[in-house]
Every structure is written in structure tokens, then in C-alpha cells.
Amino acid sequence: MEQRKLAFIGAGNMTRSLISGLIQAGYPADAIWAANPSREKLDSLAADFGIHITQDNAEAASRCEALVLAVKPQMMAAMLSPLVQSLGGFGDKLLISIAAGISLSRLEQMTGGHDKLVRTMPNTPSLLGLGMTGLHAKAHIDESDRRYCEQMMQCVGKTLWVSEEDGINQVIAAAGSAPAYFFLFMEAMAEHAEKQGFSAEQARLLIQQTALGAAHMVEANPQLSLAELRAQVTSKGGTTAEAIRSFQEQDLNKLVGQAMTAAVARARELEAQL
Numbered sequence: 624m625e626q627r628k629l630a631f632i633g634a635g636n637m638t639r640s641l642i643s644g645l646i647q648a649g650y651p652a653d654a655i656w657a658a659n660p661s662r663e664k665l666d667s668l669a670a671d672f673g674i675h676i677t678q679d680n681a682e683a684a685s686r687c688e689a690l691v692l693a694v695k696p697q698m699m700a701a702m703l704s705p706l707v708q709s710l711g712g713f714g715d716k717l718l719i720s721i722a723a724g725i726s727l728s729r730l731e732q733m734t735g736g737h738d739k740l741v742r743t744m745p746n747t748p749s750l751l752g753l754g755m756t757g758l759h760a761k762a763h764i765d766e767s768d769r770r771y772c773e774q775m776m777q778c779v780g781k782t783l784w785v786s787e788e789d790g791i792n793q794v795i796a797a798a799g800s801a802p803a804y805f806f807l808f809m810e811a812m813a814e815h816a817e818k819q820g821f822s823a824e825q826a827r828l829l830i831q832q833t834a835l836g837a838a839h840m841v842e843a844n845p846q847l848s849l850a851e852l853r854a855q856v857t858s859k860g861g862t863t864a865e866a867i868r869s870f871q872e873q874d875l876n877k878l879v880g881q882a883m884t885a886a887v888a889r890a891r892e893l894e895a896q897l
């Protein structure tokens with residue numbers, strides 16, 4: 624991929640995932656900067672990946688052509704305001720936000736009218752190169768900037784462009800927040816398995832291997848619908864049918880739909896607040 628000078632502002636979990644993926648994909652460490660107020664995460668990024676680090680956001684930003692805005696949504700305005708001041712604007716730099724709940728128009732305001740912006744929504748499996756990232760940009764963002772963002776995110780997983788900005792909020796519900804839904808489901812299964820006499824370690828093994836196997840089955844069989852894969856496990860008059868009947872009696876689909884709707888509602892609420 625194109626190797627622009629790239630700065631990460633905020634050196635938390637998502638930054639670590641992205642830097643790890645970029646380095647593994649052959650992006651030169653010398654072209655990457657990370658900035659963060661506290662030192663510890665920076666030191667460990669420098670030790671692990673050999674990138675440049677600084678506690679001064681303006682230093683990282685001024686040295687780079689592309690910036691990943693990787694602070695918590697609630698910190699974005701407080702981070703950008705002094706940065707805009709000390710740089711006197713972002714010039715021709717490409718700004719890539721990974722934050723939930725901050726719209727492009729709000730980012731434009733926070734950056735003093737800068738409009739070379741791309742919104743992305745990754746998720747934590749990016750840490751393992753198994754991420755899923757949604758991307759959105761307004762029509763004026765050119766092809767090379769789009770390709771650059773897409774290739775960066777493809778270093779840590781798969782990507783999907785959404786044509787409407789609200790699609791990013793739908794990506795949050797279906798992918799950004801979604802690893803936690805699967806963890807919650809696995810927690811519930813593990814808790815029950817433990818109650819039936821398995822040790823915590825045994826319960827985790829049973830459930831993690833099954834979840835992994837199920838995800839691989841989906842990936843390896845694109846010709847089969849999810850319902851068909853489920854049908855393959857569900858023998859007529861058998862055990863699975865009873866478990867599925869029990870889920871459906873509780874209207875699992877409605878429950879899941881409500882949870883995803885709640886995630887989108889919260890993302891929209893943040894967009895209105897921040």
C-alpha cells in the first residue's frame with residue numbers, strides 16, 4: 624500500500640491493533656508516529672514496533688500527512704481544539720476518525736473547517752488481523768485517499784464502505800459493538816456449563832472452540848445461508864431442535880433486533896451531544 628507518513632493521535636487499544644497490522648503488512652515503522660498524553664503505552668508501542676512516539680500531539684501531526692483520530696469520542700473536542708491552534712489548521716492532511724458517535728460535520732467544526740475527513744468504524748478483533756471495519760467519506764474525498772484508508776483497515780481485517788453516513792452507526796451495531804454480543808452469549812453458555820459440573824477451563828474450551836468452529840463454518844460455506852448451516856446441525860426430533868425452539872419461544876430475533884437498535888440509538892445520541 625501507499626506509505627504516507629501516518630500519525631495516531633491517542634495510543635490506546637485500537638491504535639495498537641492498527642499499528643500491529645500495518646507493521647505486519649510491511650508498512651515502515653519509520654513512517655508511523657503515535658502521540659499520547661501518558662508515556663507507558665507509547666513506550667510499549669516503540670518497544671514492540673519501533674515506531675516514533677511523542678507526548679506532543681502537534682509534533683506527531685506536523686510530521687505526518689495522514690492522522691488517525693483515535694481518542695475516545697468524549698475526548699475528541701478537547702484533543703482537537705489545541706491541535707488546530709498549534710498547527711494553525713490541518714492544510715492538506717487526511718484525517719481518519721475511528722470514533723463512534725462523532726459525525727463528519729461535527730469533526731469539520733472541531734477541526735476549524737477541515738473537510739479532508741474519512742470516518743471509519745473498526746472492531747477489536749483487528750488486534751488479531753480479524754477485524755471488520757466500515758468506512759464512509761463524502762463525495763469530494765478522492766480515490767487515492769479512499770484507497771489509502773481502505774488498505775490501512777485491510778491490514779487488520781475486512782472492510783465495507785457505506786454510502787450514507789448513518790450506515791456507520793449500523794456498522795457499529797453489526798460489527799463495532801458486536802464482538803461483545805458474542806462474548807455475552809459465550810459467557811451465558813459458560814456459566815451454564817459450569818453449573819452442570821464443568822470446570823471454568825473446560826467450559827471455556829467447549830465454548831470457544833465451538834464458536835471458532837461455527838464462525839469458520841460460515842466463512843467456508845458462502846453458498847449456504849446461515850439458516851441452512853443451522854439446519855445441518857438440527858436433526859428432526861433431536862436435541863438442537865429443542866434448544867432452538869426454546870430460543871424462539873423467547874423471541875431471540877426480537878431481542879437481538881432491540882439490542883442492535885439500542886446501539887444505533889446511542890450512537891445517534893452521541894452524535895447529537897458531542
Ligand SMILES: NC(=O)C1=CN([C@@H]2O[C@H](COP(=O)(O)OP(=O)(O)OC[C@H]3O[C@@H](n4cnc5c(N)ncnc54)[C@H](OP(=O)(O)O)[C@@H]3O)[C@@H](O)[C@H]2O)C=CC1
Pocket residue numbers: 632633634635636637638658659660661662664680693694695696698701702721722723744745746747799
Ligand atoms: N474499543 C472498541 O471496541 C472500539 C473503539 N472504537 C473507537 O476507537 C477510539 C479509541 O478507542 P480505544 O482505543 O478503545 O480507547 P482507549 O481508551 O484504549 O484509547 C484512547 C487513548 O487516547 C488517549 N488520549 C486521551 N486524551 C488524549 C489527547 N488529548 N491526546 C492524545 N491522546 C489522548 C488515552 O490516553 P491515556 O490513557 O493516557 O489517557 C488513550 O491511550 C474511540 O473513539 C472508540 O469510539 C471504534 C471501534 C471499536
Ligand SMILES: O=C(O)[C@@H]1CCC=N1
Pocket residue numbers: 723795799800
Ligand atoms: O462501545 C463503544 O462505544 C465503542 C464503539 C464500538 C465498540 N466500542
